[in-house]
Amino acid sequence: MISSKIEKALNQQVLLEAESSQIYLAMASWAEVGGLSGIAEFLFTHSDEERMHMLKLLKFINERGGHGIVPTLKAPPLKYKGIKELFQEVLDHEIHVSAEINKLVESCLKEKDYTTHNFLQWYVSEQIEEEALARKIMDKLKLIGDDKAGMYIFDRDIASLAGGGTAKGKPAE
Ligand code: OFO
DSSP: OOHHHHHHHHHHHHHHHHHHHHHHHHHHHHHHTTTTTHHHHHHHHHHHHHHHHHHHHHHHHHHSSSSSOOOOOOOOOSOOOOHHHHHHHHHHHHHHHHHHHHHHHHHHHEEEEEEEEHHHHHHHHHHHHHHHHHHHHHHHHHHHHOHHHHHHHHHHHHHHHHOOOSSSSSOOO
């Protein structure tokens, strides 16, 4: 059984994962409309994975005697300044998510909730991968700069940047 404090904190994380899914979905749609089909595909997949992260939390809360709350989401932005800005936002967002996961882990230790602490370890590793991937993408984009041919190749090959884990075309467990 989880304490109401942990239940509330986990539901906050449900909201954050749902927001992540929503934001990446909006980014995917913007990229698709702009003809960047590789980037769009990558972001659609990423959005699906965030939904899986949300579901996994929601089900855990229910399993542990709490109530997983389906949150109200605010509308994500419609447009982005450019590809570099978009992926910088992805990186910043993932850094924020990692910080929130770490806070949750800390709360579990304080509450002596070792079951939830154990459950959250999957998210801790997931965040290491997601941040690393977003950084790798930003490094590539910095190298490409304003080169249109480089951007064409980036859009074509972005799926191959993803190596095993998340946003790599395979759903999270
Ligand atoms: Fe759920 O990993 Fe990104 O946000």
